[in-house]
Amino acid sequence: MLNLEHLSKIYADGTRALSDINLSVHEGEIVALIGGSGCGKTTLLRLIAGLDRASAGAIRLDDEPLSGPHPAIGIVFQEPRLLPWLTVFDNIAFGLDGVSAAERKGRVHHALEKIGLVEHADRWPRDLSGGQQQRVAIARAFVTNPKVLLLDEPFSALDAFTRASLHEHLLGLWEETRPTVVLVTHDVQEAVTLADRAIVMQPKPGRIFDELSLSLARPRDKTGLPFESSVRRVLTALDQSLNTPHKQPQREKDRQAAALWW
Amino acid sequence: MTGQAESQAWSSLKGAAALAAPPLAERKRRTFDWRLLLGFLLPVLIALLWEAAVHFGIAQGRLVPPPSRIVATLLALSETGELWTHVWATLWRVIVGFVIGAAAGIVFGALSGSIRTARYLLDPTLQALRAIPSIAWVPLFILWLGIFEASKVALIAVGVFFPVYLGIAGAILSVDRKLVEVGHVFRLSRLKLARRILLPAVLPEALIALRSGLGLGFMFVVAAEFMGASEGLGYLLVDGQQMGKPDQILAAIIAFALLGKIADSLLVYGTRPLVRWQDTVRERL
Ligand SMILES: Nc1ncnc2c1ncn2[C@@H]1O[C@H](COP(=O)(O)OP(=O)(O)OP(=O)(O)O)[C@@H](O)[C@H]1O
Ligand SMILES: [Mg+2]
Numbered sequence: 258m259l260n261l262e263h264l265s266k267i268y269a270d271g272t273r274a275l276s277d278i279n280l281s282v283h284e285g286e287i288v289a290l291i292g293g294s295g296c297g298k299t300t301l302l303r304l305i306a307g308l309d310r311a312s313a314g315a316i317r318l319d320d321e322p323l324s325g326p327h328p329a330i331g332i333v334f335q336e337p338r339l340l341p342w343l344t345v346f347d348n349i350a351f352g353l354d355g356v357s358a359a360e361r362k363g364r365v366h367h368a369l370e371k372i373g374l375v376e377h378a379d380r381w382p383r384d385l386s387g388g389q390q391q392r393v394a395i396a397r398a399f400v401t402n403p404k405v406l407l408l409d410e411p412f413s414a415l416d417a418f419t420r421a422s423l424h425e426h427l428l429g430l431w432e433e434t435r436p437t438v439v440l441v442t443h444d445v446q447e448a449v450t451l452a453d454r455a456i457v458m459q460p461k462p463g464r465i466f467d468e469l470s471l472s473l474a475r476p477r478d479k480t481g482l483p484f485e486s487s488v489r490r491v492l493t494a495l496d497q498s499l500n501t502p503h504k505q506p507q508r509e510k511d512r513q514a515a516a517l518w519w
Numbered sequence: 520m521t522g523q524a525e526s527q528a529w530s531s532l533k534g535a536a537a538l539a540a541p542p543l544a545e546r547k548r549r550t551f552d553w554r555l556l557l558g559f560l561l562p563v564l565i566a567l568l569w570e571a572a573v574h575f576g577i578a579q580g581r582l583v584p585p586p587s588r589i590v591a592t593l594l595a596l597s598e599t600g601e602l603w604t605h606v607w608a609t610l611w612r613v614i615v616g617f618v619i620g621a622a623a624g625i626v627f628g629a630l631s632g633s634i635r636t637a638r639y640l641l642d643p644t645l646q647a648l649r650a651i652p653s654i655a656w657v658p659l660f661i662l663w664l665g666i667f668e669a670s671k672v673a674l675i676a677v678g679v680f681f682p683v684y685l686g687i688a689g690a691i692l693s694v695d696r697k698l699v700e701v702g703h704v705f706r707l708s709r710l711k712l713a714r715r716i717l718l719p720a721v722l723p724e725a726l727i728a729l730r731s732g733l734g735l736g737f738m739f740v741v742a743a744e745f746m747g748a749s750e751g752l753g754y755l756l757v758d759g760q761q762m763g764k765p766d767q768i769l770a771a772i773i774a775f776a777l778l779g780k781i782a783d784s785l786l787v788y789g790t791r792p793l794v795r796w797q798d799t800v801r802e803r804l
Contacts, residue, residue, distance in 0.1 A: 306704060307703075307704075308700055308703060308704070325706075326703055326704055326705075326706045328706065331704070332704055334697070334700075336697065338697050338698060338700075338701050340698060340701065340716070340719070341796050341797070341798060342719040342720075342722075342796045343796075351701070351705060351715075352704075352705040354705070354711075381795075381796045381798075382796075383796070383797075383798035401705075
């Protein structure tokens with residue numbers, strides 16, 4: 258269980274990026290953070306990952322207060338951030354430091370299979386496509402079996418096809434160990450595809466506006482009515498959070514808006 | 520995107536996966552570009568013209584000897600073993616000076632690049648020293664270290680030090696913060712962070728710095744050997760001037776050019792495996 262208690266972040270220049278965030282994510286849950294640009298989503302993930310310090314409040318993982326990077330917390334950044342001097346294999350193995358060579362090989366190989374890049378194991382990151390690089394970054398985070406996985410818009414730079422296939426890869430990896438996932442996204446479809454719960458955030462200062470439960474059965478049928486209505490619910494909440502009144506919801510318009518929301 | 524196209528996209532995940540994973544791009548075998556030989560055309564042409572001009576008595580060739588005489592001088596010098604003595608003397612000075620200067624440059628560059636306090640402490644002084652033309656040290660070095668090897672090596676080391684220092688410090692300062700954060704996420708200790716992230720990240724720029732250091736090393740060895748030496752290619756130059764042997768001067772110049780080029784190529788090719796991962800245009804140059 259991941260607990261955020263009265264979390265605030267004020268940057269050195271006085272920007273109030275987050276104010277009084279309270280959130281509990283239980284084990285194995287996938288939570289999507291959704292909200293406009295600048296409402297503190299990245300800041301929140303960086304605090305949980307221990308890359309920045311909160312100005313006030315606490316973060317607890319299973320009642321253990323966190324201060325700094327924790328071995329049970331993994332993060333995938335918006336960019337792949339692969340180390341260009343390591344092969345795909347070594348990039349995935351980067352976090353497996355105290356692990357025996359044989360086990361490292363097994364685990365990386367398994368991850369490579371899961372993301373469908375076995376034949377690319379010995380290539381340099383520069384020779385991979387953007388989507389392939391992002392898959393390697395996801396595998397690098399998963400291979401250490403984190404309890405909590407933080408994903409900061411990991412698919413936002415990719416086209417819809419690649420994104421759909423990466424959602425599959427992500428869920429495939431998630432099924433194995435069921436880590437807690439906090440996913441930041443701009444894409445309502447993505448949130449409804451992946452998450453159990455959507456947290457809608459508001460900027461200035463960054464705070465939680467609304468929470469929506471997305472308890473659809475997995476695997477999710479993206480063409481079904483429950484999916485559609487969930488998308489609509491999230492969109493409505495988003496619109497309210499942006500204080501732009503929602504006019505005459507039209508199915509087709511909604512769908513387009515969902516895909517191109519940012 | 521319309522709803523229809525989208526649902527097609529969702530439902531054809533297999534196809535999407537295939538799209539996302541294009542087959543290995545086959546590297547095109549590089550074929551030899553004959554235009555590279557064009558570079559030889561001009562020097563060879565000029566050499567032939569000059570040779571012919573001297574041969575047919577159009578030019579005198581005393582002060583500017585024809586290529587055949589320069590080659591003959593080179594061969595003669597190498598047959599007596601004299602050339603190799605001089606080459607070795609020069610090379611040894613450059614190597615020792617380079618190693619000392621580069622080592623100091625790496626150490627100080629690493630300190631000033633990675634520790635802020637060290638940078639405030641060291642950088643202003645080193646920058647001030649850098650403003651002094653290195654040759655200006657020569658009289659002092661001779662007074663302090665004598666006219667033999669030590670002062671020559673010191674001059675070369677000073678010449679090598681500054682580009683290496685600047686290059687290393689700059690490379691460390693410009694390491695991508697985002698990659699360093701990856702190290703933080705995996706909780707690397709300072710030492711491991713340096714070894715697994717900083718070192719490989721600065722390697723390409725560090726090698727460029729070493730290369731320019733080596734180039735300056737060859738520049739300063741000439742200056743060092745001008746200031747009084749009994750052997751070395753620089754001595755051959757001075758000797759050729761004093762004895763009025765322009766063919767010897769040109770032979771020494773050619774030896775310098777070859778030596779410098781060979782040393783540079785050794786450095787580049789010797790370290791290429793270390794930076795093979797780089798995504799730059801250099802591969803195509
Ligand atoms: N290092 C920093 N120093 C000062 N202010 C910052 C810093 N990083 C972020 N901010 C500010 O904090 C606020 C939240 O930024 P954050 O990056 O968390 O937003 P975000 O929700 O991730 O936005 P986006 O969706 O565009 O990525 C913004 O107003 C931003 O300008
Ligand atoms: Mg962000």
